[in-house]
Amino acid sequence: MNQAIGVIDSGVGGLTVAHELMRQLPRETLIYLGDTLRCPYGPRSEEEVRKFTWEMVDFLLEKDIKMLVVACNTATAFTLAELQEKLDIPVIGVIQPGARAAIKFTQNSNVGVIGTEGTIRxxxxxxxxxxxxLDIHVNALACPLFVPMVEQGILSGPKAKEVVEESLTTLLEDKQIDTLILGCTHYPLIKDTIQDVIGDKVMVISSSxxxxxxxxxxLEFRNLLNTATSSNPRHQFYTTGELNIFSKIAGSIFNESMDNFTTVTIEKAVIQ
Amino acid sequence: MNQAIGVIDSGVGGLTVAHELMRQLPRETLIYLGDTLRCPYGPRSEEEVRKFTWEMVDFLLEKDIKMLVVACNTATAFTLAELQEKLDIPVIGVIQPGARAAIKFTQNSNVGVIGTEGTIRxxxxxxxxxxxxLDIHVNALACPLFVPMVEQGILSGPKAKEVVEESLTTLLEDKQIDTLILGCTHYPLIKDTIQDVIGDKVMVISSSxxxxxxxxxxLEFRNLLNTATSSNPRHQFYTTGELNIFSKIAGSIFNESMDNFTTVTIEKAVIQ
Structure with missing residues (x-):
């Protein structure tokens, strides 16, 4: 099965998922679409998130993908069940894998979750x-400032630390949690700062x-792995926004220059 | 879906998988069958392993399981594809999860695998x-003495260390491997000894x-999770052999007394 895996995100956060897909599945080809133009999705209504997500999905379906990874927590929260029901290809979200990892790691069943307003709501x-x-105790907190900060390229330094500290105030008062789920794929990009603020005793889980x-x-369970011996993946990256910030963030994730970025207008491409 | 998950193994090794299933899926009920009487499977022919495995499967199918976990590497090696093709329920083996974990962990793509003769062959x-x-370099070694040793209840001490050291001689000469897959579900029971012999620099992966x-x-992907709020799992454990050794090993895995063991004769129960 040499078709590509489609990956969608509201912006650049899903690149952390793409990076792990490339590392753990080196024979697979990715087609990534980040809706940077309309990012963040977090504060948007369910209806709007659903509409935007379907526009991204339709764009990728035209490219004959064999699996869809919804690499955005907000989109996963609002559309995963619907996508799984309506599409013929397997659809993976980012929420369930993070939840399962937390259940594997926690020793005292006290789990923190941070995410966008939409995801937490x-x-x-x-x-x-x-x-x-059912015995897990969940402390969930919305951190609406993180995504805009990351999309501006602020990933560390005093400004990042100040924003993280202020955002996590109420969570820091909870002395019980031993595991914290980064419930947004943008957050792994500021994981070091979050770990620094929350302390070493809390296991920070990146859902990517x-x-x-x-x-x-x-993929393996559904017999969809690319087992062609001559696999030489040529990934494609699309964004609805400016290439500059997209390339900058991608560079810091992949530690190499990426030359295969394209800007697309999915509203036009899709709503015809 | 309050049906049980069926777990089969050639003996007691699969109890390490059962233990993790109970820990990571506390709302699910297990029905375990260990073919202790005919253990080990490792040196047996493919035909014999297939016959014995199907006898176990038929025993569990009568109990209306919703998923089958083949918690035995030898049985997985010889029957997984066939079981996945012929059964209507999802079938999980122990080989692919261990392989995926090794790919996630290895930094230099040099992976060691130890298992029974059948699995390695x-x-x-x-x-x-x-x-x-395709870039993984695999060093695979059969360790035929480990399963009989574990089934005798020898899990640590000088005798165990001597057997492990002698068995791993050729693997110890390979200075490259940074990850070692325990390709047999009995081996987690002697993991400390194996780690001691192989050294701290090698990541030892338990497929359980x-x-x-x-x-x-x-389970989640197939909508088979038990989400009933009143879930109070009552697991069942069956063995074809003596209860003594089964209970002893189970006690050391679960750190609690287990009172729900039953001896069954699956040849009679199945071949009618």
């Missing part, structure tokens, strides 16, 4: 955790690595 | 690793934890 992490273990692992599991 | 780990990453994690992934 949806209660999707709490639902995912309870679906597996876990999502890539589960994508691998499902 | 089948080349199943090498195939599973290559299916995902990884298999439980992937079972959780597939």
């Amino acid at each position: 949806s209660g999707a992490y709490t639902t995912a955790l309870y679906n597996i273990n 690595e876990e999502t890539a692992r589960e994508a691998s599991t499902i | 089948s080349g199943a780990y090498t195939t599973a690793l290559y299916n995902i990453n 934890e990884e298999t439980a994690r992937e079972a959780s992934t597939i």
Whole structure:
């Protein structure tokens, strides 16, 4: 199956998922679409997030993808069930893998979750955790400033630390949590700062690595792995916004120059 | 879906998988069958392993399981594809999860695999690793003495260390491997001894934890999680052999007394 894996995100955060997919599935080809122009999705209504997500999905379906990874927590929270029901290809979200990793790691069943307003408001992490273990105690907190900060390229330094400290104030008062889920794929880009603020005793889980692992599991389970011996993946990256910030963030994630970026207008491309 | 998850193994090794399933999926009920009477499977022919495995599977299918976990590497190597093709329920083996974890952990792409003669002879780990990453270098070694030793209850001490040291001689000469897959579910029971012999620099991967994690992934993906709020699992454990050694090993895995063991004769129960 040499078709590509499609990856969608509201912006650059999903690149952390793409990076892990490339590392853990080196024979697979990715087609990535980041809706940087309309990022962040977090404060938007469910209806708007659903509309934008379907526009991205339609763009990728035209490219004959074999699997869809919804690398955005807000989009996962609002659309995963619907996408899984309506699409013929397997659809993986970022919420369930992070929840499962937290259940594996926590020793005292006290789990913190931080995410966008949309993700936290949806209660999707709490639902995912309870679906597996009813004894988990969840402390969920929205951090609406993180995504705009990351999309501006502020990933570390005093300004980043100040924003993280202020945002996490109420969570820092909870002395019980031993595991913190980064419930937004932008957050791994400021993971060091978050770990610094929350302290070494809390296991910080990036859902990106876990999502890539589960994508691998499902590909194999569904007999969709690319086992062609001459696999030489040529990934494609699309953004609805400016290439500058996209390339800068991508460079810091992949530690190499990426030359295959394209700006697309998906509203035009899709709503015809 | 309050049906049970069925778990089969050639003996007690699969209890390490059962333990992780109970920990990571506390709302799910397990029905375990260990073919202790005919253990080890490792030196047996493919035909014999297939016959015995199907006898175990038929025993569990009568109990209306919703998923089958083949918690035995030898049985996985010889029967997984066939079981996945012929059964209507999802079937998870122990080889692919361990292979995926090794790919996630290795930094230099040099992976060691130890297992029974049957597992190593089948080349199943090498195939599973290559299916995902062709650049992995695999050093595979059969350790036929480990399973009989574990089934006798010898898990540590000078005798165990001597057997492990002698068995791993050729692997110890390979200075490259940074990751070692325990390609047999009995081996986690002597993991400390193996880690001691192989040294701290090698990441030792127990496929049990990884298999439980992937079972959780597939259950959720297939909408088979038990989400009933009143879940109070009552696991059942069956063995074809003596209860004594089974209970002793189970006690050391679960750190609690287990009172729900039953001896069954699956040849009679199945071949009618």
